[in-house]
Amino acid sequence: MELPHESILLRIFLGESDRHEHQPLYEAIVLKARELHLAGATVLRGAMGFGKSSRLHTNKILRLSADLPLVIEIVDREEKINAFLPVLDRMMGGGLVTIEKVRVLHYRPGSGTDSPPPVQSP
Numbered sequence: 466m467e468l469p470h471e472s473i474l475l476r477i478f479l480g481e482s483d484r485h486e487h488q489p490l491y492e493a494i495v496l497k498a499r500e501l502h503l504a505g506a507t508v509l510r511g512a513m514g515f516g517k518s519s520r521l522h523t524n525k526i527l528r529l530s531a532d533l534p535l536v537i538e539i540v541d542r543e544e545k546i547n548a549f550l551p552v553l554d555r556m557m558g559g560g561l562v563t564i565e566k567v568r569v570l571h572y573r574p575g576s577g578t579d580s581p582p583p584v585q586s587p
Contacts, residue, residue, distance in 0.1 A: 468504055468572040473546040475539040478516070479560040482532040491535050492555055501549060504541040504572065511536065515560070515562065540567060 468547065477494065485493035491508050498506045514534035539546070547566065 466502075466504060466572075468540070468569045469542060470502075470569055472540050472567055472569045473565045474565050475541075475546050475549070475553075476563045476565070477537040477539075477557075477560060478562070479535050479557070480516075480532045481510070481535055481539070481543045483558070483560065485556045490556065491537055494537055494553065496550060497556070498539055501545075501552070503539055503545055506537055509535075509536045509538065517559075520531045540569065541571065551565060 478491055480487070481491075483490035495506045495508060511534035516534075539549070541549075550562075
């Protein structure tokens, strides 16, 4: 798959404890993005953050949080991201979603395997 130089970055901010049906929301989103053949997705775990509620989430020893902030980033063609948005909307109860234009410089496999292992059904 080739990505055009002018692509879209979808960024999803949510909490580690957010769920969709019976699985973590971040897992459900990444698996759905993979199922729909989006170019790729990365989940980033934050050490500290707060959202609309202003409740602080941190991984500091004295104040352990079971709900650290997560960010999912997905880059793909604009039409594929736009087609994914209604699916994402049905999955999310809360959180923040942003979209921005990005310039893709490289999209190619690294020295590891190019094909991911198959997803196993529960």
